[in-house]
Amino acid sequence: MRINFRKTGLFVWNVIDPIYFHFTRLGYIESKFDDRRIMRVRLTKYKGRKVTLSDGTEINKNDLLLKIHLHNIKILGQIQNNDSEVRRALMIYKFVQESLPEIVHYIEIRGNTNEIKGLIGITMLHRGCKKLGVEIYPIQNRYYKMFKQIALLPIYLLSSSKIKKK
Numbered sequence: 001m002r003i004n005f006r007k008t009g010l011f012v013w014n015v016i017d018p019i020y021f022h023f024t025r026l027g028y029i030e031s032k033f034d035d036r037r038i039m040r041v042r043l044t045k046y047k048g049r050k051v052t053l054s055d056g057t058e059i060n061k062n063d064l065l066l067k068i069h070l071h072n073i074k075i076l077g078q079i080q081n082n083d084s085e086v087r088r089a090l091m092i093y094k095f096v097q098e099s100l101p102e103i104v105h106y107i108e109i110r111g112n113t114n115e116i117k118g119l120i121g122i123t124m125l126h127r128g129c130k131k132l133g134v135e136i137y138p139i140q141n142r143y144y145k146m147f148k149q150i151a152l153l154p155i156y157l158l159s160s161s162k163i164k165k166k
Helices: 005-023 072-079 085-110 142-159
Strands: 039-045 064-070 116-120
Touching: 005 072, 005 142, 039 085, 064 085, 072 085, 072 142
Parallel strands: 064 116
Antiparallel strands: 039 064
């Protein structure tokens, strides 16, 4: 009997994800593409070092940010039948691009437009970020960075088609 680790991993993740969603106090952003509703968000206070964005905006400790999370299990479900890494990347890029106006709409509806200084998220998907208008800043705390790398490892393992080679 051969076990399909990717399908088993996706099944387990589907079971755990609602629990994770509950404890992280995330909320969904409504989407006109309901099957592509991949962004989950929550308001948070920034706890890192001072960052100056390219437009001159300064993000300081305790500034209000909108933390964005990609709904990874949903994305994996939509791209898993694609063997091409490039095709997968383009699909994810398109999903994120379609979600950005919805994030703006979400902020406008909440009425926090003057309080929220920016968006924040942690990802392994950094190629193409500049085309989306996103600036990249590395995590400074090495322990937090290591924790996030370990936490993101299952996503990487389940999403990569090159695992057998590595």
